[in-house]
Each structure stands twice: as structure tokens, then as C-alpha cells.
Amino acid sequence: MPKINGNEIKPGNILEHNGGLWIAVKVDHVKPGKGGAFAQVEMKNLRNGSKLNERFRSADKVEKVRLDQKDQQFLYETDGMLVFMDMETYEQIELPADILGDRRPFLQDGMTIQIEYYEAEAISAALPQKVTCTVVETEPAVKGQTAANSFKPAVLDNGVRVMVPPFVGQDEAIVVNTETMEYAERA
Structure with missing residues (x-):
């Protein structure tokens, strides 16, 4: 693994520090x-979610870690564990359902997600940036309410609440950005 100077750390870098794996959030x-x-x-x-503020001088050497990324297909959930299959070797792995955090409801059967590995350990999982969902409950459009920034609440088929434009109706398919958890466009 390459060592970098303390002043070369950038947000998003993954570092090995004090025996743990850390992602630089803010520099x-x-x-x-x-x-x-x-x-x-x-x-x-990356393992337990704890935070740390640290000072690095330019003379300090830090171990920069490179994670391997693999596309894996979601198969099913059992006892709080998500089961994924490697698309090349067809091996199955189980990861805890909380690896996706609050984006867990957007995971759909057969979806391909990207899992990052450090050696043989799965560290993180990333959903596709945009996911198509169906609106199951929303208020009807109010006539004359066409202001540019007016949004109304809606409940999706996975139970997540998002704000949608007034022209989106019930039983309509929409695209949701999984990073911001906001309405992106009509499907």
C-alpha cells in the first residue's frame, strides 16, 4: 500500500490509521x-461509523488504502442479512442489512449494487444513483398551484416519503436520487 504525506490527504481518501480503516470526510x-x-x-x-478529528503535518506518513470494487446482484433478505451473488463467480455472500443505512428501502430484487472490499472484508455497499419507484399515496394537484418551487409530500411503494412536484399523481412511476433521497424526474 502506498504511503502519502499528511498534506496530500483529500476528501474521499481511505486511510489506515491507528489500526482502523478511515475515510477522510473533510480536510x-x-x-x-x-x-x-x-x-x-x-x-x-468504515467499520463502526465512529468519527475522529486528526492533525497531520506534511512530514507525517499515512497509509492510503485502495478498495476493490465488485458488482454484485441482490438476491434476498434473511434474518437481517442481505444475500448478494458475485456476477462472475456466482459465489454468494451475506452482509448485514444496516450496511446500506437509511437507503436500505431502495434496494430491489435483482438490483446490481457495487460492494467495496478491503482484502476479503466487505466494507461498504453503494446503490445505483437513480432508482425507479411508484407513488402509492399523494395529494391531488390543486388547480392554479403552478409556482416553480411548490412540492407536495408523497409516499413511495417502499414506504419512503419524498417531496414531488404537483403534476405527479398517484400510481405514477418516478425516478429518485438515492444519494439525496429526492425526486429526480418522471420515469
Whole structure:
């Protein structure tokens, strides 16, 4: 694994620090009036989600980790575990359902998601950026309410509540951005 200097850390880098795997969430380069410059790095642990603020000087060496990414197909859920199949080897793996966090409702049968591995351990899972869902409940459009920024609440087929434009009706398919969990467009 390559070692990088403390001032080369960028947001999104995955680092091995204090025996754990951390992702750099926020990096501020600070140049105080006295003393040398340093990078103030806010990090999040990839295994347990704990946060850490650390200072790295340019002379500090940090281990930069590269994760392997594999596309895997979602098969089913059993006892709080999600079962995925490797698209090339057809091997099946089980991951805890909380690996997706609050985006879990957007996971659909047969969906291909990207799982990141560190050596043989699955660290994270990423859903496709856009997912198609059906609106099961929303208010009818109010005539004359055509303001550019007017939105109304809607409940999707997976139970998630989102805000949709007034022209979207019940039983309509819409595309939802899974990163922001917001309406993107009509399907």
C-alpha cells in the first residue's frame, strides 16, 4: 500500500490509521502564524461509523488504502442479512442489512449494487444513483398551484416519503436520487 504525506490527504481518501480503516470526510489545510502548516482531517471509521478529528503535518506518513470494487446482484433478505451473488463467480455472500443505512428501502430484487472490499472484508455497499419507484399515496394537484418551487409530500411503494412536484399523481412511476433521497424526474 502506498504511503502519502499528511498534506496530500483529500476528501474521499481511505486511510489506515491507528489500526482502523478511515475515510477522510473533510480536510482543512491550516497555516497558523507560528509553527508549521498542517492538515486538519475529519475522518469516519468504515467499520463502526465512529468519527475522529486528526492533525497531520506534511512530514507525517499515512497509509492510503485502495478498495476493490465488485458488482454484485441482490438476491434476498434473511434474518437481517442481505444475500448478494458475485456476477462472475456466482459465489454468494451475506452482509448485514444496516450496511446500506437509511437507503436500505431502495434496494430491489435483482438490483446490481457495487460492494467495496478491503482484502476479503466487505466494507461498504453503494446503490445505483437513480432508482425507479411508484407513488402509492399523494395529494391531488390543486388547480392554479403552478409556482416553480411548490412540492407536495408523497409516499413511495417502499414506504419512503419524498417531496414531488404537483403534476405527479398517484400510481405514477418516478425516478429518485438515492444519494439525496429526492425526486429526480418522471420515469
